[in-house]
Amino acid sequence: MVAALLQLQAHDTALLELETRAAALEARRATLHADRVALEQQASQARAAAEAEQKRHRDIALRLAAARVELDRRVAVQDAAERLAEVTAAVARVEEGRRAVSALEHESATSRKRTTDLAHRAQQLAARSAAAGVAHASALAALDTEVAALAESLGPARTMRAALAANVAADLLAPYDRVRRKRPQEAVVPMRGPACSACDTAMPMQRHREMLAATRIEVCEGCGVLLYASA
Ligand SMILES: [Zn+2]
Known part of the structure; x- marks a missing residue:
């Protein structure tokens, strides 16, 4: 009676180790996948940022072209002005137009530099993501091999578990399984004299x-x- 139970416990301990290794492999698979997704996300965010800045740069270029046309028009008005009051107003409007053109030129240069930087970063991240994709593919293949090898041990070990459990009386197996869920390593222990060898609690003599x-x-x-x- 005890022998069959101890045999089952020894097997369960070995089986638990296999299951733990299998769970670790699955956790590794999830980590690999998450890393891969994170890199892809970074690359796609960088690409979106580069595209947005490129679009902004085009908008600035359009506004700059319009501001230059407006400045030319104001210069023409200034050239045509004759009365002093007209000249003074026209000069002020030309100055204002020049400031607008200059501000947009500055904005355009800043945006062009940003566009170049962001495109460069997007390229780097895309390359890194592609390289990681290759590395992940080979890591996944290695993982699959390990999982398959483990499955070859796990399958028979589970079958064997059923056979060993069948040797244990049902009224013993149920409590054993219940205790084992809480204490997977040590569900059945020997007594040390009249005391439990796990916690040292003594049993009443009778x-x-x-x-x-x-x-x-x-x-x-x-x-x-x-x-x-x-x-
Ligand atoms: Zn105890």
Whole structure:
């Protein structure tokens, strides 16, 4: 009775290790995927920023062209002005027009530099994302190989688990499975004298004697593990 249960526990411990490795591989797959998506997002955001700045630069160029036409017109008005009051007003309007053209020229130069910088950055990120794509593809292939190798052990180990569990009495298997969910490494432990070897809680003498006589498995009142009398 105890032997079958201990055999099951030993197997469950090995199975748990396989399951843990499988879960770690899946976590690694998720991380690889997230890294890949983050890089692609960065690249696409950089491309959008470069395109937006390029469009802004074109808008500025249009406004600059219009401001230059307007300045030429004001200069013509100034040249044609004869009376002093007209000349004074025209000169002021030409000055204002020059300031507008100069401000737009400055804005255009700044935007052109920004456009170049952003396009460069977008290019770099696209290249990095493409390189990462290649690296990720080979990392994923290696991961798939590992997962497949692990599956070859996991499948039979799960089948074996069912076979070993069938050897354990149902009224023992259910409590075992319940305890194991909380304490996967140590659901069944030997007694040390009249005490639980996991938590040291001592069993009442009478109950201990009955347990020994009946070679029963008992639940520890201290920590809830299944106890068996060690030889
Ligand atoms: Zn205990």
